[in-house]
Amino acid sequence: DNELDIDIPASIKEKGGVWHWPHDSGLLPANVYLRHCILSLQKVGGTAYESFLQDTYLADRKTSLATYLKDHFEEVMSCRPPSYLVPRFSG
Numbered sequence: 001d002n003e004l005d006i007d008i009p010a011s012i013k014e015k016g017g018v019w020h021w022p023h024d025s026g027l028l029p030a031n032v033y034l035r036h037c038i039l040s041l042q043k044v045g046g047t048a049y050e051s052f053l054q055d056t057y058l059a060d061r062k063t064s065l066a067t068y069l070k071d072h073f074e075e076v077m078s079c080r081p082p083s084y085l086v087p088r089f090s091g
Contacts, residue, residue, distance in 0.1 A: 027059035029068075031079035032089060038069075038076070039091025 021027045041049040053066040069076065081089035 021059050023060050023062075025059055029058070029065075029076075031076045032081050032085075034076050035079055036081070036089040036091060043091055 037052070041052045053069070054064055056065040057063060058065070058068055080086075
């Protein structure tokens with residue numbers, strides 16, 4: 001049984017998680033998790049997938065996921081999870 005061994009930076013712990021970061025923090029999605037979300041929503045398709053892309057915003061509260069992915073789609077989709085998480089993080 002493998003656990004996800006992530007060392008959470010003190011700066012995130014001090015802020016109470018990722019939800020309390022200021023708009024200008026520069027915080028970006030974790031590629032491996034974003035890839036998982038994209039794969040999952042691609043399976044659902046239709047309005048749900050389009051809404052995910054158009055109505056999900058980065059921490060800056062201005063950049064839609066669709067806009068972000070125009071420049072980062074290949075980078076995000078090439079990020080593979082650790083082998084023990086492949087069943088969970090493959091959409």
